[in-house]
Amino acid sequence: MEELVEYIRDIFQNFLRIIQSINFFDVLDILILTFLVYYLIKLMRETRAMQLLKGIFFLLIMFVLVQIFKLKAMSFLIDNFLQVGIIAIIIVFQPELRRILEKVGRTRVSTFALSNDKYTSGASARDRAINGIADACARLHDSKTGALIVIERETKLGDIIEKETTSIINAECEPELFCNIFYNKAPLHDGAVIIRDNRIYAAGCFLPNTQKDQYLTSDLGSRHRAAVGMSENSDALVIVVSEENGTISIAKDGQLTRDLSRDAIISILRSLMPGAALEKKKKSRSSN
DSSP, rough: HHHHHHHHHHHHHHHHHHHHOOHHHHHHHHHHHHHHHHHHHHHHHHHHHHHHHHHHHHHHHHHHHHHHTOOHHHHHHHHHHTTTTHHHHHHTTHHHHHHHHHHHHHSSSGGGGSSSSOOOOOOOHHHHHHHHHHHHHHHHHTTTEEEEEEEOSOOOOHHSSSSSEEEEEEEEOHHHHHHHHHSSTTTTTTTTEEEEEEEEEEEEOOOOSSSSSGSSSSOOOHHHHHHHHHHHHSOEEEEEEEETTTTEEEETOOOOEEEEHHHHHHHHHHHTTTOOOOOOOHHHHHHH
C-alpha cells in the first residue's frame, strides 16, 4: 500500500513540475497547434478524404498493437508500407491538399474559426426534404425533364461542390426550385444538385464517370452513368430522372435501381438518408 501511495505521489509531483515549467510561449504553441489541427480536420471533413484518414488511423493502431505483441510478419509488412507512406498520402490526397491550400489562401483570418454548419438537421427538416425531393421527382417524371440529385451522407462531397461550374444555393428542398433548376433552358440543368443537411446546397455540379461503363446497358444516358460513378466513389444516394421517358432511378454503391414510383422514393429515402438510424432508435424507444 505504501508503494502505491509513493507511486501516486511521484506522478503528482512530476505533473506539478511540468505545469510549473510551462511558460507563455508554450501555451501559445499549444493553442496554435490545436487551432491548426482543428481547422485541418474541419476542411478534411468536407471531402471524401476523411474516409481515407480513418483508414490511415486504423493502420496506425495496428502498428502500435503489432509493436506491443511483437508480431514479426505483420511488423515487416507495416514497416515496409510506412516507408512509402508519406509519398502514398501525397499522391492519394493530391486533390484534397490542393483544395485545402486554395481555400486557406482565399480565407480571411477573421473568418477562420467560423463554422459552416448553420442549419440543424431535425426530423421535421428531414421529412420536408424527403417529401420535397419525391414531389419534385414526380413532377419531373410527368414532364419528362432530366434531373440528377445527389444526397450526401457520411462521405462529404466538398471536392465535387467546390468547382468553378458550381453554384451554392443553400435553400429548402422545394419541388418548384428543383423544376426551375432542371428546366432544359436553365443554365444549371446539365449539372447535378447536391443535398446537404436536408437542403439544396449546390447546383451545377459535375460528377465522376463510372469505372464499369462497359457493363452498363446502351440505353442508359450520361446522367445514369454519372449517377453510378458518384455512387461508386462515395456512399451518396443519387436520384436520376430520365429525359427520354421520365423514368426515376436511384444509384447506390454502384448499383442502379430503376422504374421507381414516388412512394418508392419516399420509402428508400426514409430508410437511407442521414438520420434514419437515429429515427429508428427513437421509435423503438417510444414503442418500448
